Amino acid sequence: MSHHVWTLALDEAGRFEQEPPKDEVLVIGGVLCPGEVDRLAAPLERALRQSCKAEGIDKWPPHASELPREVRGRILEVLSRELARLGGCWLFLVDPPSGRADARLATYVRMLADVVDISARLAVLQGARELDVRPATRTLPLMEEAAQAAARRGIAQLLESLEKEGEPPRRWVRSYTEAEVRQTLDGLARESCGQLGPWPSLRSIEADPGRYGGAHPAVFFSDFACNFLHGLLCGVSGKEAVTGGSPLDPDGKNPPLVVARAALKTLRGVDRALRDDTPDLWQASALLETLAGDVRGQAVSLSLYRAAREGALLAATQLWERACRVLGADLTVREAMSVGLVLSGRGQGALAAKTGDYEGTWRAIEAGWSGEGALAKSVRRALAGDREGAARLWRQTLECANHRGDISAGTQAASAFRELLVAGLSFGLLSERQQMLNLEQVMLQNRLPADVSELESRLGELASSAEALMRNAEEDGEIITLAIRQQVPPTLVDARERALAEALGQEPGWDVPDRERGRMFGTAARSLAFCGRVEEAIRLALRARRHFLDSPMDLRMNATILARMLLERVRLSGADADMRGISEAFELAGVGEIRKPAEAAGLVKRDPGMRFTLDLVLRALLWAPGCVPRGDWLGVLEERGPKSLFSVLASGALRSHPTELIARHAGELLARHDRPSAAREWFGLSCELCQGASEGSALRRLGVFTERLAASSCAAPEGPLGSLLNPSFEYR
Numbered sequence: 001m002s003h004h005v006w007t008l009a010l011d012e013a014g015r016f017e018q019e020p021p022k023d024e025v026l027v028i029g030g031v032l033c034p035g036e037v038d039r040l041a042a043p044l045e046r047a048l049r050q051s052c053k054a055e056g057i058d059k060w061p062p063h064a065s066e067l068p069r070e071v072r073g074r075i076l077e078v079l080s081r082e083l084a085r086l087g088g089c090w091l092f093l094v095d096p097p098s099g100r101a102d103a104r105l106a107t108y109v110r111m112l113a114d115v116v117d118i119s120a121r122l123a124v125l126q127g128a129r130e131l132d133v134r135p136a137t138r139t140l141p142l143m144e145e146a147a148q149a150a151a152r153r154g155i156a157q158l159l160e161s162l163e164k165e166g167e168p169p170r171r172w173v174r175s176y177t178e179a180e181v182r183q184t185l186d187g188l189a190r191e192s193c194g195q196l197g198p199w200p201s202l203r204s205i206e207a208d209p210g211r212y213g214g215a216h217p218a219v220f221f222s223d224f225a226c227n228f229l230h231g232l233l234c235g236v237s238g239k240e241a242v243t244g245g246s247p248l249d250p251d252g253k254n255p256p257l258v259v260a261r262a263a264l265k266t267l268r269g270v271d272r273a274l275r276d277d278t279p280d281l282w283q284a285s286a287l288l289e290t291l292a293g294d295v296r297g298q299a300v301s302l303s304l305y306r307a308a309r310e311g312a313l314l315a316a317t318q319l320w321e322r323a324c325r326v327l328g329a330d331l332t333v334r335e336a337m338s339v340g341l342v343l344s345g346r347g348q349g350a351l352a353a354k355t356g357d358y359e360g361t362w363r364a365i366e367a368g369w370s371g372e373g374a375l376a377k378s379v380r381r382a383l384a385g386d387r388e389g390a391a392r393l394w395r396q397t398l399e400c401a402n403h404r405g406d407i408s409a410g411t412q413a414a415s416a417f418r419e420l421l422v423a424g425l426s427f428g429l430l431s432e433r434q435q436m437l438n439l440e441q442v443m444l445q446n447r448l449p450a451d452v453s454e455l456e457s458r459l460g461e462l463a464s465s466a467e468a469l470m471r472n473a474e475e476d477g478e479i480i481t482l483a484i485r486q487q488v489p490p491t492l493v494d495a496r497e498r499a500l501a502e503a504l505g506q507e508p509g510w511d512v513p514d515r516e517r518g519r520m521f522g523t524a525a526r527s528l529a530f531c532g533r534v535e536e537a538i539r540l541a542l543r544a545r546r547h548f549l550d551s552p553m554d555l556r557m558n559a560t561i562l563a564r565m566l567l568e569r570v571r572l573s574g575a576d577a578d579m580r581g582i583s584e585a586f587e588l589a590g591v592g593e594i595r596k597p598a599e600a601a602g603l604v605k606r607d608p609g610m611r612f613t614l615d616l617v618l619r620a621l622l623w624a625p626g627c628v629p630r631g632d633w634l635g636v637l638e639e640r641g642p643k644s645l646f647s648v649l650a651s652g653a654l655r656s657h658p659t660e661l662i663a664r665h666a667g668e669l670l671a672r673h674d675r676p677s678a679a680r681e682w683f684g685l686s687c688e689l690c691q692g693a694s695e696g697s698a699l700r701r702l703g704v705f706t707e708r709l710a711a712s713s714c715a716a717p718e719g720p721l722g723s724l725l726n727p728s729f730e731y732r
Contacts, residue, residue: 003034003087005203006128008119009218010135013230014097016108025233025305026095028111029258030222032119033088037132037204037216040086044217047082051075061220064227076224076247080254083221090225090248090256091119091315093264094233094308105146108138109175113184114264118315120188120200121271122257125322130203131185134216136223137207138175177207194275195335196326229258233305242307257318258311260303266290270316274323278338281364282346284323288316289360293652324367328374336382339375340393343368347396351403354557355608357653358403370397370413387420388428394420395432395439402442403657405697410443434476434516441469441523445530446698449705449727452719459531459722466527470540473520480514491549500559500584504538511546515554518547522558525565529729532721534569538581541565559588561730563616568729571623572721582620582627591616591628597636601645604654611649611658618665622672637666638678650685657699660689664706671709683710702731 014026033040052062055071064072083090093115097107112135120131185202193199208215228247244252259267266287273284291313294302303309331339343364350361369376370393383390394417401410417436421429444465450458493501493508501508521544529537541562548554563585569578586592590613594600600617603610620628636645649659667682683706690703704724717726 003127004129005034005036005132006123006126006130006200007031007033007035007037007040007088007132007134007218008116008123009033009037009216009222010112010115010133011219011222011226012108012112012136012138013226016097016105016138024097025230026097026107026111027092027226027230027233028108028115029090029092029229030225031083031088031218032091032123033083033086033218034123034126034128035086037134037218041217043082043086044221047078048075048217048220051078054078061215063220064224069231072224072228073247076228077250079221079224080248080250084251084254089254090258091115091122092226092229092256092258092311093118093261094229094258094303094305095261096304105175109180111261112138112175112177113180114261116181116184117188118259118264118267120185121268122315122318122322124197124200125319125326128200129198131200132203133181133205134208134219135177135181136215136219137209138177178205181205191272192275192277194277195279195331196275196323197330225256229256233307242311255314256311257315258305258307259315260305260308260312262302263291263294263309263312266302267312267316267319271319271323274319274327278335278342279323279327280346281339281343281368282350282361284320285364285367286350286360288313288320288363289357289653291316292359293655296652296655320363320367324373324375328376328378331375331378331382333382336375336378337386337389339368340379340383341389343379344389344393344396347400348392351396351399353609354553357608357656358400359653359656362400362404362406365393365397365400366409369393370409387423388426388432391417391420391429391432395436398436398439398443402439402446404694405446405657405699406694407443407446407696407698410439410446414440414443431516434472434520437469437472438516438520438523441465441527445527448530448698448722449701449724449731450722452723455720455723462527463531463533466524466531469520469524469527473517473524476520477512477514477517480512480517496584496588500562500581500588501542503581503584504542506539506542509546510549513550514547515551518544518551518554518558520544521547522561526561526730529565529568530722532572532728534565534572534729538562538565538569555588556590559585559590560612560616563589563591564619564730567616567619567623568732571732579624579627582624586616586620586627589613589616597631597633600636601643601648604645605648608654608658611654611662615658615661615665618662618669621669622665634670634673634675637670637682638675646681646685655689655692657689660686660699660702660706663689664702664709667706668709680710686710698731702727 009031010028011030012026012028015024016026048062049060052060052075055075057067057071067075080090093111095107095111116133120128123131182202182205185200189199189201191199208219225248229242242248242256242258244255248256269287270284273280273287291309295309295313301309302312327339347361347365367373367375368379380390383393394413397413398410398417401413414436421433425433444462447458491510493510498508521540525537525540525544528540541558545555545558545562548558563582566582566585570582593610594603594614594617600614604614617628617633621633640646648654649662663682663686667679667686670679670682686706687703687710690699690706693699701724705727708725719726721728
């Protein structure tokens with residue numbers, strides 16, 4: 001049932017008025033619940049009185065700070081269950097205190113406004129059109145100068161002065177709570193509401209004196225909750241503060257939203273992106289992924305308190321899920337079509353960047369196109385008459401699924417794409433089909449490493465599919481030549497390109513620039529390398545390179561893949577004669593940009609794509625150390641601290657596929673050089689990333705090999721090439 005009126009009751013905990021101790025935390029928050037404030041009074045008061053009676057407490061109203069800790073916890077469990085029964089939740093904003101005395105009252109007022117703002121953003125997506133707000137009155141003693149400054153700034157009312165012998169005189173002030181709440185909702189009303197419905201208006205506002213007046217029971221609920229959370233967070237940064245089983249969520253079904261104040265900008269960004277005239281799912285999802293990365297990481301954080309980072313992510317997730325439901329139910333056909341086209345453009349840019357981080361892009365694609373939610377279905381219906389637009393989105397779905405190693409989602413995307421071709425081909429669909437053929441080949445590669453019982457059939461399918469892909473690329477070339485009569489432009493081959501070709505016994509030169517044809521040859525080459533046909537793969541990769549004259553990014557990626565093939569050849573043969581071409585490929589892959597080992601962490605942080613280059617260095621240190629300039633790589637891998645390579649890679653959005661490769665190779669290298677402690681940490685990071693991958697993905701299966709490496713340090717490969725305990729080529 002949708003309620004048009006919601007109630008927000010707030011209290012606070014923490015020293016807003018004096019110099020804070022070291023482990024202090026500021027808390028503002030309380031009850032956010034559907035229903036009019038007067039109607040909620042009876043059930044809330046009944047629950048509070050019954051819990052107090054059960055504890056033998058006769059005084060009314062009760063105040064949490066005056067009760068034993070164990071009693072507070074038991075009462076709060078009862079209050080939490082009642083709040084969940086009514087469909088409400090706990091919502092808090094937390095922050096370390098400011099050290100400036102004259103800023104503490106301002107901090108309270110701003111945090112109060114922030115809580116009202118984020119509460120309105122959450123409640124409106126559940127049908128709220130009006131808010132009853134009941135904050136507890138906040139009266140503070142301040143030094144006379146700070147009190148006068150607060151009055152001049154319009155955030156507080158001056159009350160009587162208080163003098164104590166031997167102390168400077170203090171002035172009591174009362175914050176203009178009602179005015180701040182009104183201004184916050186007035187400011188929110190000036191923001192665009194997009195397709196998500198109008199912002200809630202203020203139905204009533206009354207600041208309640210929690211101790212001496214007839215305060216609303218919801219304020220006493222908030223008093224118990226803020227008191228408990230404050231006591232738990234002071235000196236505690238662990239997850240255990242608010243998860244299921246705590247008095248704030250005794251049954252594990254209604255987790256409180258404990259939000260870091262530093263995360264509010266990102267949280268509001270999620271909401272605002274979803275309220276654009278055409279909702280920008282990609283931008284909202286990218287910001288949500290920032291919060292998700294903050295929870296996963298340890299080195300860089302938006303809050304001292306893990307519970308507050310998790311709460312910010314939970315709040316953003318609720319905004320996302322509720323907005324997607326509303327949009328799925330309310331968008332017109334034209335609006336839904338616009339959502340799909342914007343998603344396609346934003347998704348293409350993200351996929352083309354090849355940063356190695358695709359979780360945010362996948363969330364947007366799944367919600368707005370490929371999934372089974374109301375919004376995705378609405379967009380698919382709207383684009384039913386635009387086969388080229390639909391084909392582009394299914395191709396992006398497969399491309400993103402491949403990056404994540406999600407074979408199930410990729411298979412569904414490929415099947416849906418083929419259904420579009422039943423009505424015939426157009427020039428636009430022909431281009432998309434060629435890209436899909438390429439991506440389907442990558443999906444087959446993602447079925448490796450495989451169990452020994454499946455390996456032969458997997459490799460046979462991969463090899464025959466690679467040969468078919470090559471034929472398609474050659475046929476496309478003939479069509480283009482006949483249709484356009486295109487000639488290769490007269491272009492000189494630079495010294496580096498010539499050196500690479502000659503080192504590998506090939507004739508240097510360029511063919512007609514054609515990135516898609518080059519990518520098809522390149523993907524086929526990777527398949528041959530996975531099948532152990534490394535020499536053929538190297539020749540075909542060089543052939544692919546000849547079509548990338550006009551694409552520096554493809555040239556660099558091709559050089560990286562060539563370098564992997566050359567290193568795989570050395571790994572398998574162990575022959576010095578097979579070292580040829582590695583140094584030349586390294587130069588074209590940008591390995592020289594990592595001039596010193598100590599610079600690696602900074603480079604990766606600025607450009608996540610540099611992880612592929614860094615991984616080449618570690619592979620070379622394992623199998624072709626003569627190709628890497630000397631430097632203290634072992635020292636860099638052993639270093640710990642917030643700016644170390646380990647910490648940078650272990651945090652946030654960098655916890656994705658390329659990092660898994662780096663972590664595994666770093667662990668193997670350290671183990672080989674008898675650095676067991678550091679090796680265990682790197683192997684542990686690699687295993688974490690594998691375990692966190694989707695079920696059935698290549699990354700999840702790679703964890704089998706990594707765990708074995710971690711257990712036995714320098715274990716020799718077992719089983720045939722490409723099997724779970726002997727992965728090959730890029731996965732090795």
